[in-house]
Amino acid sequence: MSIGRIGAALAALLCFHAMPLLAQEKGAVREGFSAGSLQGQKILLFHPAVWVGEQSTGGMPEPNADWTAQARTLLEAELRRRQNYFRNELIREPELVGLDARLFAAHRALFKAVAGSVMEYQFFVGNRLPTRKNKAFDWTLGSGTRQIASLTGARYGLFVVTEDQYGSVGRKIFQVLVAGVAGVGIQSGVHIGHAGLVDLHTGELVWLNADAAMGGDVRTAEGAAKRVDQLLEDFPGLKTPIAP
């Protein structure tokens, strides 16, 4: 019952007046990092953040438990299947308790904040900072990641985040009518995601790929495969180039 939730409701209402989101995709690799750096190194896959639901007529996100569970299973299976394509061993985040669990939780939150800053202040136009525009891709989670490296034996940490709001029937009808009556385009559906790789020895963010208009229906196996293709686009450690 917080003010924040009301604010979110109002923000959702404002979506109606918002301009359609421009398709935007961007990736970056830290200077000095290459596929060679990954040679023979273990990669730790952090618990992927997956959210799937619908977008209501008024633009509100509606979470869907079944779709989310299905997408999580499919995406994780797809990532496991890709193990062969990596030059590296991919391990899953261990189930931990106590201080170790806190360490992982803190770094998942930290990645979220840092990746969010990269996308907002460096990657995409809108709120980009003059101090970051056309500057080196130079971001870090700090040296605390070293402890994760020693706990898991992994050299790199891979984070995957996806959010999918499928336009509801109401939203789609509304979209068509708004286009016909008012002559403006409104967005139906939100499909955003990003994936990042962190050097756990230094804490440096060595690769980040973000896409605000992702393809692939994550509720199906083929869609999940396409989504993983897009998430891992430009990933330096892949053996085979990914089809466009």
Added chain:
Amino acid sequence: MTRRLGLTLAAAVLCVTTAGSVRAQAKPEFVRPPYAGAYEPQGIDERGLWMELDEGERALRDSPLVVGDPRLHDWVRSVLCKAVGFDRCQATRIYLVRDDSFNATMAPNGLMHVHLGLLARLHSEAELAVILAHEFAHFELRHSLYDFRNRRKGSDIIAWISLAGVATSQSTSAIQNGVVAGLFRFNRAQETAADLLAAAYVRASPYRLRASAPWRRLLEEDEALRSERKARKVRRYYPYVTDTHPTNLQRIAYFSVLEAEAGTRGDDGAEAYREVTNAIIGDLFAGLVKGNEFGAVDYVIRARGDALGWNGRLLAMRGELYRSRATPRDLSTAQAFFERATGYRDAPAEAWRGLGLTALRLGETAVGRSALAEYLKRAPRANDAGAIRLLLED
């Protein structure tokens, strides 16, 4: 939306009616509805919300913001269980969160946040019981789900109305504002319903109903801050259109009536509250004294001291508050608080630290050095021990 609003109002009225019938019959006061346990969410919306919160709880569980003190946690849980019943309280997980605001929140999947700022401002288990019961009532009445559906319906209506406005070249802002106002009104109705159910729970528990006092103190805290900032004092009975909760005066009014009916029967739990929270005064007030709301925090500390008694820890915190603002007159006041604090057996080492630093600042070198030496003796491994040693070498 109207139907949902109607449902919730009906729920609210039901609670009022329940309370009303209690008045007429005197006993039995309130019979808790039967509790089945292990409730599983139903339908797409509810299952979606639970999924979201379950995932959020995974992150919260291991967050550094959560206070991992099993004794404190068990005590808060025991207060909730006594208030709402030992069967139904099992459906919740309580997380004590380092947050200085007066608040607690309840998620639809049974996740409850209790802020340390809430514990800093309450004075008895009975007061805590009614607030925890309020949060539990949100859970039991499935308020988050109804609120979600209400917001969705409201935003859908606004979307269609604005489109109709564009199609007919008519302004629809008045209707849209009406719908938005309805969303907030719905929220306030839920809060009132939770308040009334909480009061009914507490009346059926071993606790005395002490529901209005915290809201009265919140008003006074706000006025202390406004007075310090030379701002106009605001005492509103009727809420603004965009208020998400009933006003403090409304809550004081309806809780006072219920308290008068309930009488003095029941346990206050002030002694137990004092004992448990005295042990963590440092955690409760550390953030508050570092903040920027001097007048409000001074009121909160004074109110606690006057109600539950002063001790070394609380006096040292008040000294720290004045030392942080650090005008010359604050330093004298702070020094007096630290001096008083050191007279108590439970005085923390920080009392000597504060005393030493203020004395040095006031030019009383001998007093300052001896207090700092005592601080180092009591806390040789303190984070700032090295810096204090350097200060003493000068």
